[in-house]
Amino acid sequence: MDIKERALKAHEAWRGKLEVRTKCPIESAEDLTIAYTPGVAEPCLKISENKDLQYTYTGRGNTVAVITDGSAVLGLGDIGPEAGMPVMEGKCALFKAFGNIDAIPICVRSKEVDEIVRTVELIAGSFGGINLEDIAAPRCIEIERQLKAKCDCPVFHDDQHGTAIVTSAALINTCKLTGKKMEDLKIVISGAGAAALAIAKLLLAMKAGDIICCSRKGALYEGNPNMNAEQALVAAMTNKEKFTGSLKEALVGADVMIGVSGPNILTAEDIAKMAPKAAVFAMANPVPEIHPDEAKKGGAYVVGTGRSDFPNQINNVLAFPGVFRGALDVRASDINEEMKMAAAQAIADLVSDDELGPDYIMPPSFNREAHAKVAEAVRKAAIDSGVARI
16 A cells, blocks of 8 residues: 555544543542542632632643644645644644643634634633644734734744744754854745745844745845735845845855745756855755755755655654643743744754764654753743743
8 A cells, every 4th residue: 555545544543643531530439529529629619719720730731722724734725624634633643742742633614813813712721832733824923923912821833933943953053064154144935925934033033144035926025015914024124135036046146045835946957056055945845846866966065855755854843842842831921932942952952063964954853852852942941031930
């Protein structure tokens, strides 16, 4: 069987990747007395007096909601909330496997910002964190912005910020390998959606040099009439020279190409026009912007993709379990830029000086140590930046 047939057979056998198991014994009348009525009334009354005690007496502090509207699922696009459920279950399984976090998939039958925000706001009291997933841009950015203001727990859109964290980690180690300085880099981002904009913002926070984001219509620049409001915000902070050309033109002399766009849009000839020791992070999935062999043919020194069958996989799974583990452990009110930068540095640091090389700038996605190190760094950053609540 090929992978598609195997996946279908496995999902049919599993009938869902998640199940509910009890921590408390339910084997006798006495067990019921403690876990349910009348004993359960006591923690209820304590929480009614002090809502913070819900983190002592319930599982809220270790539970995350994984929310989607099914409008941007993997590389499949707008397939709807029901069809997105296997992905959300998979995400929840990764939360458990890598962060020991209980995650619940919630697929919302709406594409209206206000409806989604209100739905999540009303149920947020059941969760220690909210992970937004596979919601189309630019709607996802506004949904996150509103939920951050309305919810009493951290809200994190993994497609934006998880991608930005792992991309930043890859860039930290690329600079270390090439001897180039972050502040001197010319970085071209292929794509102008939510992930691209989040990458640009985090790299700006890390004092990266000139950044040019390119949509299908060319570079984003201040005053460009072909931009939405979110793109305009980033354009005002990037593209210092107000370059107006295409992606291929922008790559001339660039140190780094970051791809979060579409398949097979670049050639070896395009890469050959980049600066010496150029880095190409072609992360479109399942087919990258340029095949790694083609990028190396064009002279790329470092090549990364989002795939596990090539060196230097740049994958969100290195980030989000540890980010949420760290945030939940200190009951953070937010996942801020300081925490994201700390996570990126922690991931980068997992590659030792002896291991670092053109084909090894990122730790493997199944590196169990990564999640503990990320969590530790995120906890410290939350405390240092003042968003930790315990």
